[in-house]
Amino acid sequence: MLRECARVLRPGGLLAAVAIECPPGLSAADAELAAVLGPADVHADGALVEMAATVGLEPLHVVDWTHGLRAVAERTITALEGASEAIRLTEGDAVYEEELSKKARMVEGIDRGVLVRTLVIARRGRGALPGARRGLAS
Amino acid sequence: MSERAKGQATSESYAYKYARLSSDAAKEVRAAVLGSAVANGYTTVAQADRLAGLLRLGPGMRLLDLGSGRGWPGARIAERTGCDLVSTDLPLLALRDARVEVVRSEGAAAVVCADGRLLPFRDACFDAASHADVLC
Numbered sequence: 001m002l003r004e005c006a007r008v009l010r011p012g013g014l015l016a017a018v019a020i021e022c023p024p025g026l027s028a029a030d031a032e033l034a035a036v037l038g039p040a041d042v043h044a045d046g047a048l049v050e051m052a053a054t055v056g057l058e059p060l061h062v063v064d065w066t067h068g069l070r071a072v073a074e075r076t077i078t079a080l081e082g083a084s085e086a087i088r089l090t091e092g093d094a095v096y097e098e099e100l101s102k103k104a105r106m107v108e109g110i111d112r113g114v115l116v117r118t119l120v121i122a123r124r125g126r127g128a129l130p131g132a133r134r135g136l137a138s
Numbered sequence: 139m140s141e142r143a144k145g146q147a148t149s150e151s152y153a154y155k156y157a158r159l160s161s162d163a164a165k166e167v168r169a170a171v172l173g174s175a176v177a178n179g180y181t182t183v184a185q186a187d188r189l190a191g192l193l194r195l196g197p198g199m200r201l202l203d204l205g206s207g208r209g210w211p212g213a214r215i216a217e218r219t220g221c222d223l224v225s226t227d228l229p230l231l232a233l234r235d236a237r238v239e240v241v242r243s244e245g246a247a248a249v250v251c252a253d254g255r256l257l258p259f260r261d262a263c264f265d266a267a268s269h270a271d272v273l274c
Contacts, residue, residue, distance in 0.1 A: 007257075008264050010263070013262075013265050015266070020180070020271055068180075072172065083166060086166075090161035091159060
C-alpha cells in the first residue's frame with residue numbers, strides 16, 4: 001500500500017500515514033502478545049517510518065499518537081457502558097461484549113508497552129521510485 | 139496463506155466491521171468518543187484537523203484517502219481545506235456512507251471501490267494521501 005501511495009503521489013506530494021504497530025525491539029513473545037491484544041490488522045512488519053523510506057517516501061515528521069489511542073479506547077469503554085442498554089438492544093449482546101473486550105485489550109496492550117500508534121508525515125522524493133510498478137497511462 | 143487469500147480475509151473482516159455498529163446508538167457512541175458519528179477507527183476530529191494542517195492542502199489540490207471506510211478522515215480534511223477528494227476502500231457498506239459524507243466539501247469528490255495495494259490511478263496524480271490504521 002505504501003508503495004502504491006508513493007506511485008500515485010506527485011513528486012513533493014505528502015503522505016499522512018497512521019498505524020497501530022509494535023514498537024521496535026519487541027521480543028517474539030511480546031510481538032505475539034501484541035497480536036492478541038491489538039487489532040486484527042496490527043502492523044508488526046517493521047516500523048512504519050522505515051517502511052515509508054524504503055518505497056521512496058522521505059519521513060518529515062514522526063509523532064507518537066499512543067496517548068490519544070489510549071484515551072479513545074478508554075472513552076469508548078465509558079461510552080459503551082453508558083449506552084449498554086441501547087447497544088445491546090440494537091447490536092446484540094455479542095457485539096457489545098466484543099467491543100468492550102477489544103477496547104480493554106487495547107488499553108492493556110498500550111500499558112504493557114507492546115502497542116503504539118504512530119503518525120508519519122512523509123514526502124514523495126523527486127527521483128524515480130525504487131521498484132515502482134507502472135500505473136495507468138497518463 | 140496466499141496473498142490473494144489474505145486479501146480476501148482482510149476484505150471480509152472489514153465488511154463485517156462496517157456491517158455492525160451501524161445503529162443510531164453506535165453512532166452516538168462514536169460521536170461522543172471521536173467527535174463525529176462519521177468517524178471510524180481511532181482518529182478524532184482534532185487529529186483529523188491536525189492532519190489537514192500538516193498536509194498543506196488547499197482548493198484545487200487533490201487528496202487520496204486510502205481505506206477511508208465511511209469517509210474518514212478524508213471528508214473532514216477536504217471540508218477544512220477545500221481540496222478535491224478521492225476516497226477509496228473495499229467494503230461497499232462503508233463506501234455508501236462515504237458517498238454522503240464527501241459531498242459536504244466544496245471541492246470535487248469521488249468514492250472509488252479499490253484495493254490499496256493496486257490502485258486504479260495513474261502515476262503522480264495526487265498532491266497528498268492519507269491513511270489511518272490501514273496497512274497491507
